[in-house]
Amino acid sequence: MIARFRVLLPFTLYIRSADHLEPFEFSFRGYRTKAYPPMLAVLNQAETQSLAIATNKLIEQIRRAETQTSTNWIIMDGAPSIPGNLIQIDFLKDDFDRRRLESLTLADWTNRGDPPIVVAFEASNRILSKIRAVARGGVIKYVDLERDWWRLDYLTDSEEEFPDDPALIRRKFGAPFNLAVTGVSSSVWAHIQELPPDYVPPGWDNLLLDAEALLPNVGASIVAVNAALEVFIKSCLDRLISGSSISPKLWEWINERNDWRKQPSVSEQFDVLLEVCAGRSLMEEPTLWEAFRNLREARNEFVHKGKPIIGGSEVTVSVATRLINRANEIVNWVEALLPADQRRPRLTKSTEWRIRDLLHWPET
Numbered sequence: 250m251i252a253r254f255r256v257l258l259p260f261t262l263y264i265r266s267a268d269h270l271e272p273f274e275f276s277f278r279g280y281r282t283k284a285y286p287p288m289l290a291v292l293n294q295a296e297t298q299s300l301a302i303a304t305n306k307l308i309e310q311i312r313r314a315e316t317q318t319s320t321n322w323i324i325m326d327g328a329p330s331i332p333g334n335l336i337q338i339d340f341l342k343d344d345f346d347r348r349r350l351e352s353l354t355l356a357d358w359t360n361r362g363d364p365p366i367v368v369a370f371e372a373s374n375r376i377l378s379k380i381r382a383v384a385r386g387g388v389i390k391y392v393d394l395e396r397d398w399w400r401l402d403y404l405t406d407s408e409e410e411f412p413d414d415p416a417l418i419r420r421k422f423g424a425p426f427n428l429a430v431t432g433v434s435s436s437v438w439a440h441i442q443e444l445p446p447d448y449v450p451p452g453w454d455n456l457l458l459d460a461e462a463l464l465p466n467v468g469a470s471i472v473a474v475n476a477a478l479e480v481f482i483k484s485c486l487d488r489l490i491s492g493s494s495i496s497p498k499l500w501e502w503i504n505e506r507n508d509w510r511k512q513p514s515v516s517e518q519f520d521v522l523l524e525v526c527a528g529r530s531l532m533e534e535p536t537l538w539e540a541f542r543n544l545r546e547a548r549n550e551f552v553h554k555g556k557p558i559i560g561g562s563e564v565t566v567s568v569a570t571r572l573i574n575r576a577n578e579i580v581n582w583v584e585a586l587l588p589a590d591q592r593r594p595r596l597t598k599s600t601e602w603r604i605r606d607l608l609h610w611p612e613t
Contacts, residue, residue, distance in 0.1 A: 261334055346362075377391055
């Protein structure tokens with residue numbers, strides 16, 4: 250039996266059209282596995298954001314295109330190339346457990362099964378990591394269960410579909426819709442006109458926005474949001490201290506030592522120094538303080554070990570998103586301690602978004 254896993258790539262891999270790349274087998278997590286070379290899919294990334302096509306029709310298109318059309322725009326060693334956007338891996342076994350268990354939670358559904366969906370993604374990323382290293386392809390990103398479109402089909406040894414059986418699974422699929430929207434309303438338009446002509450957003454604010462834009466690149470996003478917090482707290486403390494009775498010379502001595510090990514840490518800035526300057530410490534807010542500590546841990550693990558990890562677990566896109574949201578809350582909380590004229594310009598009324606007809610469910 251075959252459990253065929255296919256995932257749509259969030260980037261394009263070009264395959265030399267004159268080469269014939271054979272699939273190869275390898276052992277992974279106790280499964281006999283066959284990896285196919287990257288291929289052109291019927292579906293492309295732009296179509297996954299369509300609000301006019303039913304989800305089941307899009308899922309059907311996560312498969313190899315019958316014609317692997319090459320392009321003369323990208324030439325590899327003198328030959329046209331095929332833009333590949335699909336990874337296919339076959340799990341091979343005498344028989345898979347396809348029993349339908351309706352009571353499973355989402356976590357159970359992804360971590361259990363035969364094979365578990367998380368294992369299928371791990372196998373795909375194992376192949377992508379090797380291509381990335383050998384081909385020196387920095388454009389290659391790892392596929393993610395929470396972001397990328399995928400399907401897993403159970404097939405016979407002759408690659409045919411099984412007959413319908415209400416007790417057995419024939420297919421699993423994931424169709425995450427990621428929609429980021431920014432708009433300009435009359436309040437936004439009026440507010441930007443109130444800003445000084447020479448207004449430039451502070452560097453740390455740009456870093457906060459960059460952290461959001463860098464997702465799903467979790468590592469880079471975590472580094473950017475930590476840099477934003479570091480620049481932000483130093484800027485805030487400098488402004489707070491200017492109106493206090495603390496000697497500027499003493500303040501310079503505290504913060505500008507020749508040995509960086511003698512300078513206050515970022516944690517001390519958000520805790521001790523903020524309390525000295527504003528009478529408040531971020532530690533007073535347990536939720537924000539925990540998020541801050543997690544951000545620091547993830548950043549340090551990524552910088553020193555190559556992976557953003559918190560408590561032994563690698564940070565996912567959804568976790569990184571929540572941490573970035575918390576970082577914005579931290580900034581808002583600390584910024585409220587500044588004089589009103591030293592805070593960022595912000596809208597007093599939030600925008601309400603309503604997305605209609607985002608998901609088109611399969612017909613029954």
